[in-house]
Amino acid sequence: MIGTKLRSVAFNTLFYANLFAQLLFWSPVFFLVPEAVAWRIVKNWARSSLWLLQVIVGARSHVAGTERIPHGAAIIAAKHQSFWDVLALLPVIDRPTFILKKELMRVPIFGWFARRMRMIPVDRKKRGGAIASMLEGAHRAIADGRQIVIFPEGTRTRPGAEADYRPGVFRLYEALGVPAVPVAVNAGLYWPSGTYLRQPGVVRAEVLEPIPPGLDRAAFLDRLRRTIEAHCLGLLRRAYDERPELPMNEAVRAKLRVRQAAED
Numbered sequence: 001m002i003g004t005k006l007r008s009v010a011f012n013t014l015f016y017a018n019l020f021a022q023l024l025f026w027s028p029v030f031f032l033v034p035e036a037v038a039w040r041i042v043k044n045w046a047r048s049s050l051w052l053l054q055v056i057v058g059a060r061s062h063v064a065g066t067e068r069i070p071h072g073a074a075i076i077a078a079k080h081q082s083f084w085d086v087l088a089l090l091p092v093i094d095r096p097t098f099i100l101k102k103e104l105m106r107v108p109i110f111g112w113f114a115r116r117m118r119m120i121p122v123d124r125k126k127r128g129g130a131i132a133s134m135l136e137g138a139h140r141a142i143a144d145g146r147q148i149v150i151f152p153e154g155t156r157t158r159p160g161a162e163a164d165y166r167p168g169v170f171r172l173y174e175a176l177g178v179p180a181v182p183v184a185v186n187a188g189l190y191w192p193s194g195t196y197l198r199q200p201g202v203v204r205a206e207v208l209e210p211i212p213p214g215l216d217r218a219a220f221l222d223r224l225r226r227t228i229e230a231h232c233l234g235l236l237r238r239a240y241d242e243r244p245e246l247p248m249n250e251a252v253r254a255k256l257r258v259r260q261a262a263e264d
Contacts, residue, residue, distance in 0.1 A: 004197060004198075004199065004200070005197065007056055007057050007058070007198070007200075008057065008196050008197045008198045009196065010056050011052060011053060011056040011057050011198050012196055012198070014052050014056065015049055015052055015053075018045070018048060018049060018052065019045070019049070019110075022041075022045050022048075023109045023110060023113065024109070026041055027109055027112070027113075030113060030116060031112070031116055038116065038117065039095065039117075042090060042113070042117060043090055043091045046086075046087045046088075046090035046091050047091055049087050050084075050087055050088065053084075053191075053198065053203075057190075057198045057199070057200055058200030058201070059190050059191075059198060059199065059200050059201055059202075059203050060201075060202050060203070061084070061087075061088055061202075061203050062202055062203070062204050062205075063088050063089075063092050063204075063205045063206075063207065064204070064205070064206045064207065065206050065207035065208060066092045066207055068181060068207045068208065068209060068210060069092065069093060069094075069147070069181060069207055070147070070178075070179060070181070070210065071094065072145050073141075073142040073145055073146065073147065073176070073178045074147045074148070074178050074179050074180070074181055074210070075147075075148050075150060075169070075172055075173060075176065075178060075179070075180040075181065076089065076093060076096070076147055076148065076149045076150070076180075076181050076183060077150055077151075077152050077169055077180050077181065077182050077183065077224055077228070078149060078150075078151055078152075078182075078183035078185065078205075079151070079152075079153075079157075079183060079184055079185045079228050079232055080151035080153060080155065080156050080157065080185075081156055081157060081158070081159060081185055081186070081187045081188030081191075081192075081193070082156060082187045082188055082190075082191035082192065082193060083191065084185075084187040084190070084191045084203055085151075085183075085185055085187055085205070086098070088185075088187070088203070088205050089149060089183070089205070092207075093147050093149065094146075094147065095144075095145070095146045095147065096146070096147050096148075096149045097117075097118060097119060097120055097137075097138075097141040097146045097147065097148045097149065098114075098119045098120070098149045099119075099120045099122055099134060099138075099148065099149065099150045099151075099168075100114070100119055100120070100121060100122070101121070101122060101123075102121040102122060102123040104121070105119075105121045118137075118140075118141065120133075120134055120137035120138060120141070120148070121133075122134050122168075130168075131167075131168060131171050134168060134171075134172070135171065135172070135175050138172055138175070138176060139175070139176070142176050142178060148172065148176075150168065150169050150172060152165040152166060152168075152169040152224065152225075152228075153165060153166060154166045154168070156188075156193045157188075158188055158192070158193070158249065158251070159186065159188040159189055159192075159232075159236055159249065159251070159252050160236070160249055160250075160251030160252035160253075160254070160255050161251055162251075163225055163228075163229050165221055165224065165225050167217075169221075169224065170217050170220055170221055173211075173213065173215075173220055174217070176213075177213045177214075178213060179210035179211060179212055179213060180210065180211045180213075180220070180224065181207060181208070181210045181211075182207075182208040182209075182211065182224055182227045182228045182231075183205055183206065183207050183208065183228070184205065184206045184208060184227075184228050184231035184232040184234075184235055185203075185204065185205045185206075185232065185235065186203065186204050186232065186235035186236050186238070186239050187203050187204075187205070189201075189203075189236065189239050189246050189247070190203045190239075190246075191203070192247075199243075199246060199247070200243075201239060201242060201243045201246065202239070202242060204235050204238070204239070206231055206235060208227055208228070208231060209227075211223055211224060211227075233255055233256070233259060236252055236255075236256065237256055237259070240256070
């Protein structure tokens, strides 16, 4: 446990040092270079962060099913358990447009970079206005052939927590008429929110079969939720098969017990 704590402190220190160093280093030219160069800078930062996680903590990152990501316009609907989800998706999606909370756009330098890459800020305090603003930005991104990344629950959730999929993801799906690609993760076990600890192992994300456009709200949200949650549970079980000593909360324990009983 002491080794995990020390490695976690070292990783967090170097992770933020790397972030701030790259923001400062690239800021003089980032807003002048072509978009393709800007994307290489951003993706290389994500890769360097995942490399630090592997080398210092011993947590290797693996994203399966990337061949299912459409080359053109699409919605990427991903489970959100930690910041790892962002780092892992950035390198494997061609030109992702993340839907993020408005407050992040106000962070000095980071917010400027996000605006340069045309991310879509959402003010969660303005419900109706937030949807309208999100759709406006999404239409522009789709017209440009980009992929929109949205976390359907609107915030990070702990592994095993009851899923609450917000209506924004359906509004995007309905308005844009493009496939929605579910993504399952188990990152909350290795990079949990609310603590500095980082756990060794294999952090996994799985890109699942796209949901074609045209479903109604109930059918779409039910299919999206069932698909993501079932595969997340599968990834959680795989993680404990690989490393039984990983911390386990009661919600995960109960869900794994129910799944095991159903299979028996």
